[in-house]
Amino acid sequence: MSLASRLKAGETVFSAWCNLPHTLVMETLCRTDFTAFMLDMQHGPFDTQSVLQSVGIIQSAGKHTVVRIPVDRFDMASRALDFGAEGIIAPMINSVEDARRFAASMKYPPVGERSWGQLRGRPASYGAGGSGGYLTEVNAKTLAFAMIETRAAFTALDGILAVDGIDGVFVGPADFSIGWSNGAEVDAGTQAIIEPLREIAAKAHAAGKLCGIYAPNAELAKRFTGLGFTYVPVSVDTAYLQLGVQTLLAAIQS
Template identity: 25%
Template sequence: MEVSGSIARQRMERGEVAIGIGVKFARTVDIAKAMRAAGYDWLFIDLEHGSMSLDTASQIAMAALDVGVTPLVRVPNGEFGMATRILDNGAMGIVMPHVDTADEAREIVSKLKFPPVGHRSVSSGLPHLDYKPLGMRAIAETLNAAMLLVVMLESPEAIANAEEIAAVPGIDVLLVGSNDLCAEMGIPGDYGNPRLGEAVKQVVAACEKHGKWPGFAGVYDEALMPRYLELGPKFVLCGTDISLMISAASKRSAFVRKSMDGSEAQRAAI
């Protein structure tokens, strides 16, 4: 059965890299089409650090389904009620931050997968299936197989437990969160530190052993990022809407001011 918004999973199943963009600043549905035009496979709609409402996140997620982008939503750690509501209203997966143990990963599967895999309540009329009047069994089986459960590893404890976490059935992606991980390791902002590289290697190895997809986020410096991409992540966060907008806008303003200064210098010399 066809499910809207599955491009990220499909890419990774083909052995390709699925790249995503964080949505923290945007509040309108056109961000989905814009990011699709920019070449991204999935949206990282941020309800952990962002201030948008659940309704806004749902509208963006449903728009993403219609343009062929996978909408994933990061919720605050342990907010399973929020997670199931957004899953019922457009999200194709959940990103759960600060997962340190296999027991925590098993709880995520239990709360967010439909029976018989987990214990999530089954609702009919879902946007992922174009609101078709399908039976409960078909809905559960189809969406259990299509959704992505992403756990973020953001502490030394999580890295040490990477293999046990990767072994949990139902978890799809282990995403290294470099910002918090570096802070927890006592090297905040030191994204070139070899310890971060070793952590990523450990997670990639654990994922390869257990048939999961390794992910990477938090390092966007163009001089450093290739170092981590070469380690083999298949699920890569490329930045956020607000950071990319500020970067592009800053470059343009600097270019215009420099050009104007040059023009004024030329006129003064005439």
């Protein structure tokens, strides 16, 4: 089952957030119960080579890969898809025009302008390789998430959701809190953004689109799913390592 089919069926997917571009780290994370992995190229040190290697490891484990590309690097969106990623998160989509450019890089014609250049083999569930049926299947199963993290993006939300080829929106709550407070605070858990977050999720569902959000911890993951978000990367791999050590030492010392 693809990530797209899981989310479109209404499943809530809790994902790993990955900043450590090392094959052994990825192999270890793939032995956990996470079913999806988000590789961060925007603020994390993932590059083309480490994305290529990591996608292969995640695919071999039978799990799903999402890549957050750097700002305005729509060329990397199509490359990550060629490597086998199932979804792309594009930061700083602040207008309908930004969303259209992103969608164009993600989808084959007639929806977008993605060029043909597969690197990894096609999933067996897709149509005949190279056929129009295959292109239609790929367009349906590769997810384009536009990040909503500024007041401008929030204002343009209806138009962004209406763009053909945008499958959903993804909120960076820390950045959204900065924009919402006009730089007065950075707090992913602030109560000030609860109602706009609820509105983002509601509008996405009403438009037949998906909605995701980053949750720094388990408490916020529960809060955000309660608001209607269904793709939720939780914490980050560096924190998983620290938490494991702290839990072990606390157990020894108790």
